[in-house]
Amino acid sequence: xxxxxxxxxxxxxxALSARIASLCExxxxxKFMEVCGGHTHTIYKHGLEDYLPETITLVHGPGCxxxxxxxxxxxxxxHIAERPDVIMTSFGDMMxxxxxxxxxxxxxxxxxxxxxxxxxxxxxxxxxxxxDRHVVFMAIGFETTAPSTAMTVLRAAAEGVRNFSVFCxxxxxxxAIKAILDSPDLRxxxxxxxxxxxTIIGCxxxxxxxxxxxxxxxxxxxxxxxxxQSVYMLLLQLAEGRSEVENQYARVVPxxxxxxxxxxxxxxxxxxxxxxxxxxxxxxxxxxxxxxxYAAYDAERLFDIPGNRVADPKACQCxxxxxxxxxxxxxxxxxxxxxxxxxxxTCMVSSEGACAAYYNFGRFSRQRVREATR
Amino acid sequence: MTGIGTSREEQVLERIDRARRRKARVREEHITMxxxxxxKATQTLIEAVFLDAFRNPLLEPLEDGAVFCAGGARxxxxxDSYVVSPLFFPGGDIGDLAVNGTVNDLAVCGARPxxxxxxxxxxxxxxxEDLRRISASMARAAAAAEVSIVTGDTKVVQRGKADGxxxxxxxxxxxxxDTRLGVAHARPGxxxxxxxxxxxxxxxxxxxxxxxxxxxxxxxxxxxxNGLIAALQxxxxxxxxxxxxxxxxxxxxxxxxxxxxxxxxxxxEEDAVPVRPAVRGACELLGIDxxxxxxxxxxxxxxxxxxxxxxxxxxxxHPLGEGAAVVGRVRDDPPGLVLLKTxxxxxxxxxxxxxxxxxxxx
Numbered sequence: 001x002x003x004x005x006x007x008x009x010x011x012x013x014x015a016l017s018a019r020i021a022s023l024c025e026x027x028x029x030x031k032f033m034e035v036c037g038g039h040t041h042t043i044y045k046h047g048l049e050d051y052l053p054e055t056i057t058l059v060h061g062p063g064c065x066x067x068x069x070x071x072x073x074x075x076x077x078x079h080i081a082e083r084p085d086v087i088m089t090s091f092g093d094m095m096x097x098x099x100x101x102x103x104x105x106x107x108x109x110x111x112x113x114x115x116x117x118x119x120x121x122x123x124x125x126x127x128x129x130x131x132d133r134h135v136v137f138m139a140i141g142f143e144t145t146a147p148s149t150a151m152t153v154l155r156a157a158a159e160g161v162r163n164f165s166v167f168c169x170x171x172x173x174x175x176a177i178k179a180i181l182d183s184p185d186l187r188x189x190x191x192x193x194x195x196x197x198x199t200i201i202g203c204x205x206x207x208x209x210x211x212x213x214x215x216x217x218x219x220x221x222x223x224x225x226x227x228x229q230s231v232y233m234l235l236l237q238l239a240e241g242r243s244e245v246e247n248q249y250a251r252v253v254p255x256x257x258x259x260x261x262x263x264x265x266x267x268x269x270x271x272x273x274x275x276x277x278x279x280x281x282x283x284x285x286x287x288x289x290x291x292x293x294y295a296a297y298d299a300e301r302l303f304d305i306p307g308n309r310v311a312d313p314k315a316c317q318c319x320x321x322x323x324x325x326x327x328x329x330x331x332x333x334x335x336x337x338x339x340x341x342x343x344x345x346t347c348m349v350s351s352e353g354a355c356a357a358y359y360n361f362g363r364f365s366r367q368r369v370r371e372a373t374r
Numbered sequence: 375m376t377g378i379g380t381s382r383e384e385q386v387l388e389r390i391d392r393a394r395r396r397k398a399r400v401r402e403e404h405i406t407m408x409x410x411x412x413x414k415a416t417q418t419l420i421e422a423v424f425l426d427a428f429r430n431p432l433l434e435p436l437e438d439g440a441v442f443c444a445g446g447a448r449x450x451x452x453x454d455s456y457v458v459s460p461l462f463f464p465g466g467d468i469g470d471l472a473v474n475g476t477v478n479d480l481a482v483c484g485a486r487p488x489x490x491x492x493x494x495x496x497x498x499x500x501x502x503e504d505l506r507r508i509s510a511s512m513a514r515a516a517a518a519a520e521v522s523i524v525t526g527d528t529k530v531v532q533r534g535k536a537d538g539x540x541x542x543x544x545x546x547x548x549x550x551x552d553t554r555l556g557v558a559h560a561r562p563g564x565x566x567x568x569x570x571x572x573x574x575x576x577x578x579x580x581x582x583x584x585x586x587x588x589x590x591x592x593x594x595x596x597x598x599x600n601g602l603i604a605a606l607q608x609x610x611x612x613x614x615x616x617x618x619x620x621x622x623x624x625x626x627x628x629x630x631x632x633x634x635x636x637x638x639x640x641x642x643e644e645d646a647v648p649v650r651p652a653v654r655g656a657c658e659l660l661g662i663d664x665x666x667x668x669x670x671x672x673x674x675x676x677x678x679x680x681x682x683x684x685x686x687x688x689x690x691x692h693p694l695g696e697g698a699a700v701v702g703r704v705r706d707d708p709p710g711l712v713l714l715k716t717x718x719x720x721x722x723x724x725x726x727x728x729x730x731x732x733x734x735x736x
Binding site for chain 1: 383384386387389390393401402404405406407408414415418585586587639641651654655658661663705707708711713714715716717718719720721722723725727728729
């Protein structure tokens with residue numbers, strides 16, 4: 001398939017792998033964080049670690065939109081969905097995320113009308129089709145998905161659709177990366193930077209990472225060769241004593257980002273003073289809410305929501321996994337009490353979550369598998 | 375990673391393995407859609423509720439049908455319910471699906487399908503014309519598979535209590551000779567074959583629901599497999615260890631059942647798995663893996679490694695098996711796991727999904 005197979009070529013991967021190995025200083029261990037859950041998924045799905053020397057560890061970062069939603073917000077959404085006049089709409093991978101009182105799937109089993117959509121525009125379409133019900137879109141995701149939510153609100157406003165609103169849970173990536181850089185228990189050598197987010201925000205917002213923290217960052221695409229090449233670029237920077245922001249994903253990511261998309265987000269949404277992240281706690285200026293001007297489309301204003309904070313289960317170490325301090329298998333409940341069928345933490349829910357990716361794709365002894373697939 | 379780290383990781387993996395072998399328990403208080411998706415949730419429900427209540431030696435292997443002796447004959451018996459939406463889709467409808475599905479469940483037991491029953495649950499207001507179309511399609515499918523629909527039942531429920539029309543079929547088939555097939559029969563050295571491109575039925579249905587705004591030229595692969603399987607058995611004889619039709623949960627789920635029941639590893643070459651470009655494209659867009667997408671006219675066959683060549687030739691010489699391929703091998707270690715050598719050149723495991731594959735957000 002064009003535009004896919006080129007980026008999955010095993011011969012090119014072998015060549016890159018050899019160059020990566022030649023750049024590694026003997027006796028030095030490297031730790032790179034891939035910020036984005038999409039990268040985590042690619043790494044496991046294609047078995048990319050087989051191409052890396054054992055001295056390179058990929059640490060899975062906080063960029064899984066589903067994984068960072070705190071339980072209290074899931075409960076709030078279910079509270080809205082339980083109203084008989086409401087149709088709640090959500091991306092597919094949100095459906096299994098556990099709140100304090102179960103997931104969206106559990107809620108539909110008890111009579112709530114929660115429907116999977118592929119874009120907020122699909123939710124607006126439902127609102128037009130069913131004018132007697134109120135359609136709420138459970139908006140989640142980083143800067144990648146915020147513009148489509150904003151554009152949908154603008155369209156609803158332009159068309160005068162009044163039975164549509166957004167439960168806004170959009171988060172921003174930079175404060176999360178900063179929280180990780182400031183975390184005392186983590187030592188990283190560089191970042192494989194988020195590709196999709198950067199199509200919107202561009203590469204400039206990362207410059208402080210290279211400048212103030214001295215860590216190289218390479219914005220990377222989502223095919224396996226993209227990630228391998230980014231690891232190579234990071235190693236090259238380290239070998240040459242540089243610390244810069246580089247763009248491996250230039251075929252999609254403009255250095256300055258997407259001004260039109262940012263304008264739409266800025267028109268409809270504003271920064272919250274603070275927002276709770278699953279596992280990471282409260283981070284200031286790290287999420288978006290609807291502006292007063294669009295109050296008519298803001299589910300948080302339209303509905304009475306309990307807004308209860310639900311503490312993460314004590315056994316769950318999602319926070320440490322999201323910060324990259326623990327590998328998924330190092331969590332106390334990984335794979336025994338916490339599995340994809342009975343997730344305790346959100347990292348086990350989405351296929352982009354580090355724990356689910358490891359459980360579903362990587363749960364084996366590499367030694368035995370190497371022997372079996374020889 | 376250091377040597378000590380690896381051994382700690384292996385201890386964790388062993389702990390997980392023990393946890394996975396524990397007795398299935400349904401934790402949910404209500405049925406969710408995941409319980410019907412053919413993955414782990416379905417398996418748990420079947421084992422913890424139905425098997426627990428009905429336990430007997432014929433049911434216990436949880437094959438696609440039960441095989442038993444009656445009056446000197448070896449018979450296979452199976453049943454299946456069809457709740458597909460939409461009822462009519464490119465390549466078929468609920469009618470031929472219901473006939474082919476039961477024919478195939480009998481055929482993979484090694485039986486020659488003979489007689490089917492058909493039960494209908496109809497919703498008040500359902501167009502009689504649609505019912506005629508469904509029945510005509512069932513009649514055509516039965517004729518093609520050389521079976522007769524010999525008994526049936528009809529129920530009507532109030533508007534809103536069903537999705538138009540549900541069909542349940544059951545079937546009886548005859549086993550000739552001493553055929554013994556089963557998911558527990560795979561042995562190291564065996565070859566794994568699929569009879570054609572995978573994922574076509576599932577993708578067709580997803581697109582036919584019209585919720586995705588994706589257009590692709592795909593049709594359901596629904597077809598009766600008894601002719602194809604008879605050709606395979608004639609060519610590979612005793613070498614055929616196990617046959618399954620890869621319906622809900624796709625090829626990946628079937629291979630996991632085989633690995634688990636036989637206590638072997640199945641190693642699949644991603645490059646070797648036939649997938650049509652339109653199916654691959656749709657799956658790429660949705661972020662789902664074609665290995666988990668349902669087929670309705672594909673058989674997964676485990677055959678003795680020495681018989682792989684003749685088995686493949688037999689499949690390919692049949693019109694329904696032109697796209698057949700050897701996709702993997704059975705190994706002894708690590709038992710119970712399905713491993714994939716990715717087209718990219720890496721390795722990973724292929725696990726059973728919990729429920730339906732969910733499209734990813736970005």
